[in-house]
Amino acid sequence: MSLLEVRDLRVSFGRRKIEAVRGVDFEIAEGQRLGLIGESGSGKTVTALALMGLLPENATATGSVRLRGSEIIGAPEAALARLRGDAVSMVFQEPMTALDPTMRVGRQVAEVLRLHQGAESGPARERVVSMLAEVGLTDPTRIADAYPHQLSGGQRQRVILAMALINSPDLVVCDEPTTALDVTVQALVLQKLDEVLTASGAACLFISHDLAVVSQVCDQVLVMLDGEVVEAGTVAELFTNAKHPYTRGLVATARLDQTRPGQRLPTVEDFYAPGTQVGGPQ
Amino acid sequence: MTEPLYRAEQLTRRYRNGGTEVLALDHVDLTIEPGRRLGIVGESGSGKSTLVRLLAGLDRPTSGRIWFEGTEITTLPERRLGFLRAAVQMVFQDPRSSLNPRMRVGEIITEPLRSRLVRRQLPDGIDHATRLAEVLEAVDLPADSGGRYPHEFSGGQRQRIAIARALAPKPEILIADEPVSALDVSVRAQVLNLLTDLVAAQGLTLIVVSHDLMVVRHLCDQLAVMRAGRIVEQGDTETVYTQPGTDYTRALLAAIPRIRTVGQAPSR
Numbered sequence: 001m002s003l004l005e006v007r008d009l010r011v012s013f014g015r016r017k018i019e020a021v022r023g024v025d026f027e028i029a030e031g032q033r034l035g036l037i038g039e040s041g042s043g044k045t046v047t048a049l050a051l052m053g054l055l056p057e058n059a060t061a062t063g064s065v066r067l068r069g070s071e072i073i074g075a076p077e078a079a080l081a082r083l084r085g086d087a088v089s090m091v092f093q094e095p096m097t098a099l100d101p102t103m104r105v106g107r108q109v110a111e112v113l114r115l116h117q118g119a120e121s122g123p124a125r126e127r128v129v130s131m132l133a134e135v136g137l138t139d140p141t142r143i144a145d146a147y148p149h150q151l152s153g154g155q156r157q158r159v160i161l162a163m164a165l166i167n168s169p170d171l172v173v174c175d176e177p178t179t180a181l182d183v184t185v186q187a188l189v190l191q192k193l194d195e196v197l198t199a200s201g202a203a204c205l206f207i208s209h210d211l212a213v214v215s216q217v218c219d220q221v222l223v224m225l226d227g228e229v230v231e232a233g234t235v236a237e238l239f240t241n242a243k244h245p246y247t248r249g250l251v252a253t254a255r256l257d258q259t260r261p262g263q264r265l266p267t268v269e270d271f272y273a274p275g276t277q278v279g280g281p282q
Numbered sequence: 283m284t285e286p287l288y289r290a291e292q293l294t295r296r297y298r299n300g301g302t303e304v305l306a307l308d309h310v311d312l313t314i315e316p317g318r319r320l321g322i323v324g325e326s327g328s329g330k331s332t333l334v335r336l337l338a339g340l341d342r343p344t345s346g347r348i349w350f351e352g353t354e355i356t357t358l359p360e361r362r363l364g365f366l367r368a369a370v371q372m373v374f375q376d377p378r379s380s381l382n383p384r385m386r387v388g389e390i391i392t393e394p395l396r397s398r399l400v401r402r403q404l405p406d407g408i409d410h411a412t413r414l415a416e417v418l419e420a421v422d423l424p425a426d427s428g429g430r431y432p433h434e435f436s437g438g439q440r441q442r443i444a445i446a447r448a449l450a451p452k453p454e455i456l457i458a459d460e461p462v463s464a465l466d467v468s469v470r471a472q473v474l475n476l477l478t479d480l481v482a483a484q485g486l487t488l489i490v491v492s493h494d495l496m497v498v499r500h501l502c503d504q505l506a507v508m509r510a511g512r513i514v515e516q517g518d519t520e521t522v523y524t525q526p527g528t529d530y531t532r533a534l535l536a537a538i539p540r541i542r543t544v545g546q547a548p549s550r
Contacts, residue, residue, distance in 0.1 A: 040436075153326065182325045182493045183534065183537040183538055184325055184534060184537040185325070186537065187537035187539070190539070209467050212541045216542055235541065239541055253470065256496040256497065256499070256500055261502075262501075264478070265475055267472050269472075
């Protein structure tokens, strides 16, 4: 049995039932890292929210999402709350909005621990400081006593990473975790994510619009387009031998270094025109 | 020798942030010749946005001087900066926040033409509707876009609207501050192609601020690397890329995410 099994997941919004996710199937094994790429509006974030039971109230989800065999779709909120932060946790794009600006970050990380493990505050503090050190924050004691605004973007994102990992979840869902960061900080955060995932053995679903970023953490990738998974494979396969024209377009646009400066860059439209029917593998 | 487009000497900008003083720009010298494409790279807080805001006349230096086409702009009062406002236009990072959501796209694009300061610099009888149609065509947006609102457009299209607005008063210089970093990779190529074409077709001088060295390499022939308020390296783009002269530039280059496949050593 896989850690996570998603079967014919469909999510629609509002009274008009506009489908954002249209029949998605995939699995994640224990410790496996799966990348999910696609552009804005392709349904990647909605898929992630469905896995966490975090869809907004106007959304309707059908199909099946099983985490360790227990069904998420339609599960009561109390059961979902126990799962979140314990069996599965999430790292969002914008660290400033995911942290409470009025609370010292150490307390915020400790709260996750207390909620799920009922830890005492003394030992909790030690766990928090060692977790902050694990995600590569130098001077973790000082960081634990700081407020979010006193930290840089990269430090904040690593605090979020510490929060996501402190309960040793089986699965960490990362949604564009480095998109708001500088390239140098992005490289550091990706490296730390890689290290802590390796150390904890947690599985990861890593969402990004950038194939190069996904390839830093994952070997297996799903490509989403208009609510459907149009291709799945290893980074190497997609990169050298993509089957779907849209994937070929994504690969081509991701590589600025393949075009001479000033020359026209390839676009997705050169490979795939939206709305066209695509036959089988070409 | 002809006068450079921009000449900046010993530019320094200090801010007070609460009780602490921040030195955002530290004695920067810079010359920009007309028709060049200059990229300014560095991390958040390196001073790159502060520098271009000073060049655009949106902020004043604490000390130091800037000449634009031989005229010193650092001492001029706002009411006499009309020539600069017409000649220099900016495109910002996030078109969601830089476009007024309550204005129709047509009003947004022609707004610079209605500015009292800029108006006096424009040729008499410039027709707003004609100019709107011209710039919409230049950025490849449908001719009927003017009557719609920004939220009806995708992220890439909104950045085209921002570029159309910048082009409206026929500027000589386009300053783009992180023009594609809020966009999907798939849309990025389109906007970069558009910028390349426009700069060539209209003979613009381009200044691009970015933390993404690949974007700057693609767009620019000259490069300035900034760190902690100073320009630490400067030169011809290809030379800086292929033979970086400082460890800092080498670190920036090494941080660019590259597609990594199984069996390949990590690129970091």
